[in-house]
Amino acid sequence: RLNQLRYYAGKADGQFGQDTLEAVWAFKEVQGIGTSYEPDDIGLNMERALVNPRLPKVLKPRGGSNLRVEVNQNIEVLVLYHHNKVELISHVSTGGGYYYPCPPPGSGTCGPAITPDGSYRAHWFAPGWVKVPLGMMYNPVFFIGGSYAIHGDIPVPLYAASHGCVRIPMDISYFFHKLIHVKQPGGGTPIYISGRV
Numbered sequence: 139r140l141n142q143l144r145y146y147a148g149k150a151d152g153q154f155g156q157d158t159l160e161a162v163w164a165f166k167e168v169q170g171i172g173t174s175y176e177p178d179d180i181g182l183n184m185e186r187a188l189v190n191p192r193l194p195k196v197l198k199p200r201g202g203s204n205l206r207v208e209v210n211q212n213i214e215v216l217v218l219y220h221h222n223k224v225e226l227i228s229h230v231s232t233g234g235g236y237y238y239p240c241p242p243p244g245s246g247t248c249g250p251a252i253t254p255d256g257s258y259r260a261h262w263f264a265p266g267w268v269k270v271p272l273g274m275m276y277n278p279v280f281f282i283g284g285s286y287a288i289h290g291d292i293p294v295p296l297y298a299a300s301h302g303c304v305r306i307p308m309d310i311s312y313f314f315h316k317l318i319h320v321k322q323p324g325g326g327t328p329i330y331i332s333g334r335v
Contacts, residue, residue, distance in 0.1 A: 139188050140165060144224045146310055160307045163296060164229035167213040168194045173296050194227060198257075198330040205318055207260070207288070209304055211253060211333035214296070216288070216306060218317055225317060231291075231305040233334075234298045241271040251301045255334045258282060260326035263315045272301045277311045279320060281329045288314065288329070304331070 140147040140161040148157030159178055166173050169187040194217045197208040201219075208217045211232045218226040237249035258281035268275050270285070278287035288304040290311025299305070306314060318327035 143188075143191055143227070145227045146307075148309060157307070157309050160229045160294065164215055164227050165191070167215050167229065168192065168227065177296055193224065197332050198328075201257075201330055202328050205327045207318065207327060207329045209253075209288075209329070209331040209333075211255070211298070211331065213333075214298065216304065218314075220317075226310070226314075228306050228310050229294060229296075230288075231294045231297065231299045232331075233300050233302040238272075238301060249301075253286070253298075253300065253302050253304060253331060253334060254282070255332045256330075258329040258331070259324050260288075260318050260320045260329055261322040261324065263320040275303065276308060277315060278303070279315050279318070 145161040145164050146157060147161035148155060162180065163173055163177060166184065169192060171183050171187060194215060195210065197210060198206065203222050206219050209230060209232065214230050214232065216228045216230045217224060233251040233253035235250050235252060237247045238251060240246050240248040260279050260281055262280040264278050266277065268278055275287060276290035278289035280287040286303055288306055290308040291305040292308060294305045294307050320326045
């Protein structure tokens with residue numbers, strides 16, 4: 139059912155694996171079912187919501203009818219729209235607002251770790267593991283220079299934890315870049331980010 143609703147739960151194999159777990163988190167976040175207490179639990183509220191689910195809140199109704207990505211930092215969810223229909227919904231982890239050691243080591247403190255709200259474009263994709271000054275990212279799709287990206291990582295916790303990028307689950311990062319257009323300069327899929335407190 140989660141896959142039918144465009145939450146990526148992986149292959150139906152009888153196992154409650156990581157893909158299913160992250161799809162459950164994303165579904166609960168969109169439906170307004172709390173994840174602060176027993177986030178992995180499939181209870182009556184979730185079962186009812188699976189029958190009559192609400193769609194994600196549209197952040198940019200006129201953001202482009204072909205393809206667009208919306209990242210809602212209020213609930214830590216990414217939605218990919220294709221012709222204004224939901225193509226993919228994923229749990230994410232955005233900037234945690236903390237301060238962190240600047241690279242190289244001993245250079246002081248950087249931050250705060252913020253994912254900036256705004257309208258961007260997917261302008262550069264780098265395959266595999268990529269080392270950047272703040273660490274490693276997998277299959278990053280950059281939307282601000284060579285610093286801010288939507289990328290795979292481990293972990294993608296239930297709270298905002300990144301230095302400023304948008305972390306997506308690893309299994310989704312294997313194919314996410316194939317669902318959108320990446321073009322430099324400025325011609326890639328629109329990416330809209332909102333909700334930073």
